[in-house]
Amino acid sequence: MLSHSATNMAEDNKVPTEENATMLQAFEWYIPDDHTHWKRLARDAGKYREIGITAMWIPPPTKASAPSGNGYDIYDLWDLGEFDQKGSIATKWGHKDDLVALANVAERAGVLLYADAVLNHKAAADETERCRVAEVDPEDRTRFISDPYEIEGWLGFTFPGRGDKYSSMKWHWEHFSGTDYNSENEKTAIYKILGDFKSWAQSVDNEKGNFDYLMFADIDHSHPDVKKDINDWGIWIAKLLSLRGFRFDAVKHFSEEYLAEFISVLKANVHEDFFFVGEFWKDSLSDMLAYLDRLDGHKFSLFDAPLVYNFSQASKTESYDLRQVFDGTLVQARPIAAVTLVMNHDTQPHQALEAPIEGFFKPLAYALILLRRDGYPCVFWGDLEGISGEFKEEPSCGGQLADIILARKLYAYGTQDDYFDYATCVGWVRRGTWDRPNGCAVVMSNAGEGEKRMFVGEEHEGEIWTDVLGWQRGEVHIGADGFADFKCPATSMAIWVNQVPGRDQFGTFKAGKGFGKE
Structure with a gap:
């Protein structure tokens, strides 16, 4: 048996559990072209960090073909809203000075920035x-x-x-x-x-x-002048904005050989641990895996397009078998390379790759990417803050997506025990870690009311757990055997957690105003 001092030494030698990483796609297609978006993000970066956002994927910061262009119609890599070109000085998102200010605010807040790089055309x-x-x-x-x-x-x-x-x-x-x-x-x-x-x-x-x-x-990425100019730009913008990653647009369409070179240049000249994710939008797991294999050694990730299509189908299919929701997905086959998501600017309503997901299923989908062990989840701005313009939509998940993100930050740690034993009602338990011991129990149903008897651990005997979302009323008492019966409403979900510190933060995020009590 260890002595008291030896026990303390064993505890001291344990590696602290890192906070879960969560990315925010910090824009949607229809944000007004008022040239103030960098200011919006700077205003709320610290508040996003409070709910658990650790990185923001910002839209293309480079000059577009017109003042209202989102940046995928790219004109000049080197103009970040500084020069009078194509009808304005600012980009749709704002002026260069505002972008640099955002980078400084994000760095102070502990939020990493990933820039959208449009290198195909x-x-x-x-x-x-x-x-x-x-x-x-x-x-x-x-x-x-x-x-x-x-x-x-x-x-x-x-x-x-x-x-x-x-x-x-x-x-x-x-x-x-x-x-x-x-x-x-x-x-x-x-x-x-x-x-x-x-x-x-x-x-x-x-x-x-x-x-x-x-x-x-x-x-033409084989031209030496092209390669040098883009490589120089990558180093310049990464250092200017203290970037920690890039999202690459349309990687199916430009040279993988050049992309590998660009990645190597960034790692050698900026940061070895740079994060790279590509938009390889194709509902073919085999093609995605083959692409990743060809980029082997470059620590590359892809957005999990097959998962998005599974979510869409699940939301529109009566009595869909939830046990199959991860079948054929990147996060199932290669979780370390999967950026999981529910929606993005291309799949949102009225866009080219629209993949509709019924409103009732959005919370279930977000729980499946945020509260489970595998994948790097990316939350969509339009779901968190709402969609603007002609196709205006209110924030999804009844305005409580921030609470699901916060639950990831506080409770989704440790061993994952799955209860995927019934087609229309599934659940899982995160058992916590030595320094994040609380854990959580999640249950969801895409049909009638759901109920799962699940094991959370004998160490929780006598604890009283409640749903942090408030959607399932009542309390659950953990038995001496560590089991309890966890419920959720029909076509909904619940996140059960012990009455522990942090519970007062739930329900205080206001869309458009950030996190905090007014």
Whole structure:
């Protein structure tokens, strides 16, 4: 038996349990183009941190083709809202000074920043240039459907508002592999640019024969000038904003070989533990796993698109078998590389990849990504704060998504015991750790009222547990054997927790006003 001093030494040698990491996608598609979003995020960064947000994925901070552009219509990597270009100085999200201020506030609050990097294409060129092309079949980009000829393409990027500040590179036709418009005859098509050493990138998705081309002027990442400029930009913006990660847009469409190079450059010049996640939006687990295998060694993650589609199907299918909700998902197959999510700016209502999830199922879906062991969960701004504009929606989960996030921060630790033994009612228990001992019991139903007899541990004998959401009334008394019967309302869920410190924080988050009592 250990002596008292030896026992204390054993306790001292235990590794403290790190707080659960939770990412916030800190925007949605329809946020007003009032150029003040960086200020909004700076205002609320500390409040998000209080409920358990440890990182924010911010929208593309680079100059778009128009003042209202969300940034995926990217014009200039080096303009973060500093130069009078494309109709305004600020980007849709704000001025560069506000962005830098946000970075400083986030760092003080302990919130990491991940920037959205749009590296596949450029839009809104300053000049047309003549180049030699051939049209390709939109459904098979490896098949030519015209003889070679010249077009007048929008391919000259001279950045007159910025000049040579930060970068002196000007982009011309030779820096691109394809485009979609001939201004000479106003014809829209997919034009493959021809020339010495010109080809579609080969390390891309093979959908449509070769999916290098997506939109606008498609960047040729094999060109040495292109690689140097983007690599230099990555180092510059990462250091300027103290970034700790990038979200890469449209990774199916540009060179995996170049992406691996960019990652290596960032790790060597900025931070070895940089976080990288790609938007490889495809409902094919095998394709996702193959992509990750090809990037082996680069600690790369992908958003779990199959999980989103499972959630959508589950919400629309009567008596869906909840035991199958993780089947065919990345988080099930390779949890260390999975960023789990319920919705994002592409799948939200009226967007190109819309994946509707019925309102009753949103809390269940968020519990499945936030309160379980596997995956790195990403919360969508539109669910936490609501969706603006023509398609306005109130915050999901009855306005209590913040409480589910807070439950992750406080209680979702330790061993996970699953009770996935009934099609329409499942549950699980997180048993806690030596220094975060409280744990939680979660039960959910997509049909009638749910009930699960679950084991939380004999050490909890006599404790009184209640639902932190307040959706299931009453109390549960933990028996001498460590078991109790946990319930939830019909088509709903409950998060059962002991009456412990932190309970007074639940129910105080106000959408649009951040966290805190008024």
